[in-house]
Amino acid sequence: MAAERFPVQIEGRDLELSNLDKLMYPGAGFTKGEVIDYYTRVAPLLLPHLEGRALTRIRYPNGVDGAHFFEKNAPGGTPSWVRLETLPVPGSTKSRETIDFVVVDELATLVWVANLASLELHTPQWRVGSDPDLLVVDLDPGAPAALQECCAVAMLMRDRLSEDGLRAYPKTSGKKGMQLCVPISARQNAEIVTGYAKRVAEELSARVPGSITAKMARAVRPGKVFIDWSQNAAAKTTVAPYSLRAQPSPTASTPLTWDEVEAMATGASPARQFSAGELLSRLSTHGDLLADLLSPGPLLPDLLAS
Incomplete structure (x- = not known):
């Protein structure tokens, strides 16, 4: 069955949300729609701490009881309006010299990331182009x-x-x-x-x-x-x-x-x-x-x- 998709516009950005009823935390009955709602509501405080930082996401496509994976690179289908920064990754386990990192500077990107079942958001101690702050x-x-x-x-x-x-x-x-x-x-x-x-x-x-x-x-x-x-x-x-x-x-x-x-x-x-x-x-x-x-x-x- 094809996933249900819902077109939305956030601050002038067009994106689609999908599978909003899917359980991300089955034991708590917490759905992907509620994950997106949480990140939307906390965004005014969260976004300044993400701004300018290369984001690593931990994605749980089938919820916390299913398989998960770390994602640093921008996935296929990333909207053209998402900010990407190409940064060196010395010692990469996949022998890559650089990665196109996602940088979450706006609400639309945060919602897009959440819609990909990126439950956990991890950042380095530095902003792009700077030493640690x-x-x-x-x-x-x-x-x-x-x-x-x-x-x-x-x-x-x-x-x-x-x-x-x-x-x-x-x-x-x-x-x-x-x-x-x-x-x-x-x-x-x-x-x-x-x-x-x-x-x-x-x-x-x-x-x-x-x-x-x-x-x-x-x-x-x-x-x-x-x-x-x-x-x-x-x-x-x-x-x-x-x-x-x-x-x-x-x-x-x-x-x-x-x-x-x-x-x-x-x-x-x-x-x-x-x-x-x-x-x-x-x-x-x-x-x-x-x-x-x-x-x-x-x-x-x-x-x-x-």
């Missing part, structure tokens, strides 16, 4: 450690970064852990940013070795929070704020206040991920808690010279 601290708990322990480590990391004049902004990952996002000056390359993140992660690991690790080896992670400093490498991406995640129910990467992080760390509030609906309901109260990421931050200190 974000430092990302990814906090990954090894069971039995969980989000509560991540929140405790997040507060330690916040205070350590503050010593260097850096301000961190927390968000849940939408899965197990969380990230801290730090605006920095886009005048230092990825190697400098990664080196700084590694040094600070190792400092905290040495300070609290029973609870924190900065080592990649999975054998040392159980019961600890892994501070993944490697996320700042030029080839790495991080889930975008407000992105959905492919879980049994539709969770989303949700910006938090530091009061919420402290409450979760101390047990005053349950440490948990937030659903797409909960995130949307927070917007009227909180607005974009990550708005400061859109302005340049300071240069990182040169720890190697200290």
Whole structure:
């Protein structure tokens, strides 16, 4: 049976939506139409964080219970009005020298991406043509450690970064852990940013070795929070704020206040991920808690010279 298609026009762009009743999250009864509706409603806050960044999508054509694939290149049939940027991809697993990346700068492109069952949106720490303007601290708990322990480590990391004049902004990952996002000056390359993140992660690991690790080896992670400093490498991406995640129910990467992080760390509030609906309901109260990421931050200190 041919897929049902619905022509729509968004801000002067013509596109077709399809299979809106298809279940993307079968356990929650959440359809592709609801995925598109979610991304449309969160777009005013999400789009500024996607603008200018090469987008990696994780697509689930048959929902979260089916097969999925990562997609960096523009697929066949990409509308002519979608912004594409041809960028080098050294070390590509498919032996490609360049990829035509999709860049989501407008609502129509976001809706087009969502209609392709791109549930998860991941971006690098840099904008096209620039060095990194974000430092990302990814906090990954090894069971039995969980989000509560991540929140405790997040507060330690916040205070350590503050010593260097850096301000961190927390968000849940939408899965197990969380990230801290730090605006920095886009005048230092990825190697400098990664080196700084590694040094600070190792400092905290040495300070609290029973609870924190900065080592990649999975054998040392159980019961600890892994501070993944490697996320700042030029080839790495991080889930975008407000992105959905492919879980049994539709969770989303949700910006938090530091009061919420402290409450979760101390047990005053349950440490948990937030659903797409909960995130949307927070917007009227909180607005974009990550708005400061859109302005340049300071240069990182040169720890190697200290």
